[in-house]
Amino acid sequence: MLTLFHAPGACSLASCIALEETDAEFEIKTVSFADGEQHKADYLRLNPKGRVPALVVNDGTVAAHSKDATSSQGTKGVLTETPAILFYLAQQFPQANLAPLGDNFALAQMQSFNSFLCSTVHVAHAHKLRGARWANKESSYEDMRAKVPENMSTLFTMIEETYLGQPWVLGEQYSICDAYLYTIARWLEGDGVDITAFPRVNAHFKRMEDRPAVQRALRH
Known part of the structure; x- marks a missing residue:
């Protein structure tokens, strides 16, 4: 359990x-x-x-x-x-079949992508509401918030152009990378970023919303 x-x-x-x-x-x-x-x-x-x-x-x-x-x-x-x-x-x-467990290189690529989402993309988003983790002054928080749309746009441009396979992050195989990318992509609108500026990311987002597992998860 x-x-x-x-x-x-x-x-x-x-x-x-x-x-x-x-x-x-x-x-x-x-x-x-x-x-x-x-x-x-x-x-x-x-x-x-x-x-x-x-x-x-x-x-x-x-x-x-x-x-x-x-x-x-x-x-x-x-x-x-x-x-x-x-x-x-x-x-x-x-x-x-949520990871390429039989292919060590592909498995490392999966871990690399998820680490990037965790250590870089999520942190860039967190500067909008969690500025107190990094600074003490309200003026610093305001500056961090103002930078979030630019930073998230830059990072999603990198994902769009470099790291996103088709139809899934790793290519033909759906994986845990897809669940993680979809979760963070849901934050873009609130971060002041238009997801349609990233056609591949947007198409991936729509494919994810069609999955029954995603629909069930959103009900929790």
Whole structure:
């Protein structure tokens, strides 16, 4: 049994989509950012980072972050960080064909793309609302927010022209990269970026919205 802690609109949507693509038995628990649940003691015992996603694994295949996580949740382990959770699901449920597990180079390319989304694209987006992570002055926050459309446009131009295969990120094979890219592409409108400026990304976005797993994930 898997339990995913998820906040609507957050990057945890990618993990929701991946779960829906598998035949896993799972439960989705919503973390209300509006109520600050990610910063409350119960959730911090589970995930001290105070963020989503967090995947509670009951089958003993991963180690818990701490004794507190094991004892308080009665579980074998907790995974955090979207790339780690996505890769775990791809490996744990190979029948879902969510990663090129038999091709080490293609697998590394997949990890490279997901790392880029996590470490660069997501961080560029986060400067809109999370400026306090990097600065103390309101004037700095304003400057960060003003830069977000330019930065996101630059990064999605790179994805459009260099990293996006057809019909899926890795080419013919659908993968966890597609769930992750779709999740971040959903933020473009709020970041002041017109997705139609990127025809390949926009076409990929529409293909993703046609997938039943995506439609189910959006209902969580």
